[in-house]
Amino acid sequence: MRFAVDTGGTFTDLVIEDADGQLSIYKSPTTPLDPVRGILDAFQVAAGDLGCDRRALLAGGEMLFHGTTRGLNAVLTGNVAKTALVTTEGHPDVLVLREGGRTGIFNQRRAYPDPYIPRSLTFEVGERIGAQGEVVRALDRRHVVEVARTLREHEVEAVAVCLLWSIINPAHELLVGEVLAEELPGVPVTLSHQLNPALREYRRASSAAIDASLKPLMTEYIAGARARLAEAGFAGRLLMMTSSGGALDASDVAEAPIHSLNSGPSMAPVAGRFFANHDAVSEMAIVADTGGTSYDVSVVRDGRIPWTRESWIGQPFLGHMTGFPSIDVRSVGAGGGSLARVDTGGMLHVGPESAGAVPGPACYGLGGQRPTMTDACLVLGYLDPDYFLGGRTRLDLEAAQRAISEHVADPLGIRVHEAAAAIYELATEHMVGAIEEITSHQGIDPSRAVLVGGGGAAGFNTVAIGRRLSCPEVIVPVMGPALSAAGALISELARGFEVNGKTSSDAFDFARVAELIAEIRGRAEEFIGAAGPSIISSGIEFSMEARYPNQVWTLEVPIDEALTTTAEGVAQLVKAFHSAHLETFAVADHHAPIEIESWHARARCQLSDPQPPVMEAEDGKPAERQIYLPGKGWRAADVWRLADIPVDSVNHGPAVVETSTTAVLMEEGARFTRKASGTLHVVPAGAAGPAQARTWAHGSTTEGTV
Incomplete structure (x- = not known):
């Protein structure tokens, strides 16, 4: 078995891959003062569900992938x-x-x-x-x-x-x-x-x-986590997720902990790409991971995940730039735990402050007194208070109503369900804005993309966001509630290597470039050689960072290392750069030489052969309950358990689809089907549906791809 754990601000997600390759999700509240305890609690939940002892479950694990915000929160x-x-x-x-x-x-x-x-x-x-x-x-x-x-x-x-x-x-x-x-x-x-x-x-x-x-x-945290997991029964290999979309041995991350800063969010696009390729038509995918604290957005185009060196901890220009290559993920403070308040001017705000795991939303009954988006969705009927986390926790509807009444409805002079709808709609707009920043603001048309919804709180807003952005299709994978953890199981052991060696296409230094390529190839091969016997396959990908003369910024362009050995090959490098510049900036100077600043190699070691999950076909019937739709009022809605939806049957909103880890709201006019993999495929209200041919848009300003 293999395990993946993602420690979020509110919940700790655990995904288990059994010997047959089947995946299962478990969640437990994060314990901020002791994250390892939250991990062990998640394993305890899994052991109870599987009918085994926690020690026996951990002892059967070959690998454990771990994503953590420990370093990020510390900064x-x-x-x-x-x-x-x-x-x-x-x-x-x-x-x-x-x-x-x-x-x-x-x-x-x-x-x-x-x-x-x-x-x-x-x-x-x-x-x-x-x-x-x-x-x-x-x-x-x-x-x-x-x-x-x-x-x-x-x-x-x-x-x-x-x-x-x-x-x-x-x-x-x-x-x-x-x-x-x-x-x-x-x-x-x-x-x-x-x-x-x-x-x-x-x-x-x-x-x-x-x-x-x-x-x-991080040295103390990793050593402590390793020791406590071993004490609990785990004797396998501990791997840490990295911000570049791969994984490294925990000891390597302890030596360079900057790799772990955005490790959790970077895995969502890896999983989103996998599920979009399997269950959607559109070539471009917008991957949105909705947690309890933040809403993380990334774009996958033509199968590639963009990366950037301009990652900021905190607000751009006010926080601190990592300067380190990482998956291009944009985040806003909008999630299931985002707090709602009304300021002295009568303006409603949702986020960025979050209730977190402690005390959590008011409906959790853990001492939270202020309303969150989760409280709003409970009041609106999108959540079943008796089926939260599969029934392990009962939500307090009256506490949610009191919190919304006191902090939002009464100050605004409106009814409680109207205040809840306002919280929901404002949170949705924050999420739409985050997607627009990484798509339309960079010349990418979201109406050509599938929206992939991930995170435990994804189901509340994803279909509404897809409608607002005119996305032709929306998917919520069965592994969506733990998208980042699922991405870890799909990911590869990977590390990048870089060397500076400036040259130009019109005065190419073949001897120097050969030395540099040999150097980074050697370092990449050394990494692969130390990867251990469990890898399935390995490879090295090369790229260059180049620009036109007198440009300030560079672009990274994938290359074949053999092209650096001949004049004809250098001409192909120049042609590749022109194409990349045209794709990124919609302009290229085909008559200009290029300056190459640095050379890169990325070593990849495949650890598994991921297969899409298979959910048994059922032929169940929906229940019914009243839900409140903003602008439409109370409506009778079908309430499905995901496993009860017949495969490929077309169903219509309003409806709610529930699993033990999420609830997906289907708006009025939306059409949805359940795939054999368990993925919910949705055509939002007003959308014609996905195009028959895969298409993708030009115009990103990111610096490279994974």
Whole structure:
């Protein structure tokens, strides 16, 4: 058996793949102060359902994939190690000056954001490497020793090192790392050229600072999780999900914890791509993962998942840029636990603040007093209070009504169900806005895409969002309530490698490029060689980052490494770049040469051969209950259990389809069918249905694909 666990802000999702390849979902409330306890609680729920002992269940596991927001939450709350930055003399403000850009350009009252590491913990060393790798000013080892001893006096817990042009010649950065290891034994150090050999200094420094600050925390967390899982009976391989859409051994993530920052959300598009290929027609997919705290959106085009280096922790330009390649996922604070309130001006707000797992929505009966979207959906009839989590938890309808009445309905002077509908509609609009930001704002037409709904709270809004965006089809996979965890079981063991080596197509340095390609190929092969015997297959994919002369930004373009060995091959590289530039920006200069800045290799090791789930066909009948539809009022709606819907039969809304982990609202006018895989396929009201031919749109501004 294989397990996948995704620790969210409200629920911990567990997906189990048995010996026959069948998947099952289990959920348990997240325990924020002790996430491993939440994981073990989820296994306890699974053991009870499967009729076995938890220890026996864990002992039968070969692999456990783990996604966690532990590192992300630590950065957001500032609960990280006391970290110092060592940089080149004369350049101590790299984290202060950042990169240009701001939100609200006319708002002069917003304070300039603080650097990730304060200036008081930034230390300079006298050295200088030139842009061609030449030593302009030699590094004095004695000076580094003095700096290290000063760091000891400051009792720093981690150190990030980012020296100028270390990506071209790392000798000085390596020497600093050597001295720090001698003078500060046990204090973790991150060298920027090893972690993120990117050209842009701020991004390199920022990623090194974030990574170093997380090392003590994540090393302790991973070691503790491994020990407690072993104590509970698990003796298999522990893998951590990464923000780049793959998985790494837990020990590798402990050495570079920045990989884990957006590990959970990055897996949803991996699973969304799989289910869209199997159960939908449209070539492009919008993958939306609705949790208790956030709404995470990504786009899959032509089978490719875009990635970006411009991932921010917190608000863009106000938070901190990771500078590290990750799946391009946009998030807004809208989920099942998003809190609703009315401000002093009489304006309704939903999110971004969340009730979280503790105290949770008012209807959970755990002490929450403020209304959430989950409370609103319960009041509107979309949730059965006696069937939440398959009946393991009973929801308190009266508590939800009281919370909405006190905090929304009474301040607005409307009835409770009207207030609940307003909460629902506003949350839906926030979600639509998140999708528009990553689609129509980037020249992508959502009316050509299938909307894939994932997350435990996905069923409330997904069909309504599909209607608002004119999507021809919407699918909610049977594994949708744990989409990220399901994506982990589908994912590969993967890691990217990068090396800088600038050249141009009209003066191509064949010998130098051959050395660089050989270097990253060797590192990728070493990674594959250490992957273990459980892999099914492996491969290496190459790409280049290039631009037109005098451009500021680069594009990553997949390449065949053999093209770098001949003049004819270089011409093909130029042609590939023109095509990528045309696709991304709708313009290309076919007569211009290109400048290639860096070379990349991504090693992939396939761990499984994923198969779509198969749900037994039933021929049940629906029940009926009253639900409230915004703008339409109370309606009698069919209430189906997913397993009771006959396969491929066409059904019509209004209806609610329930499973033990979610409830899907079918609006009036929507048509829905259940696929053999258990996926709900929906044609929203007013949509003609999916096109017979697969189509996809041009116009993304993301930097690469997975």
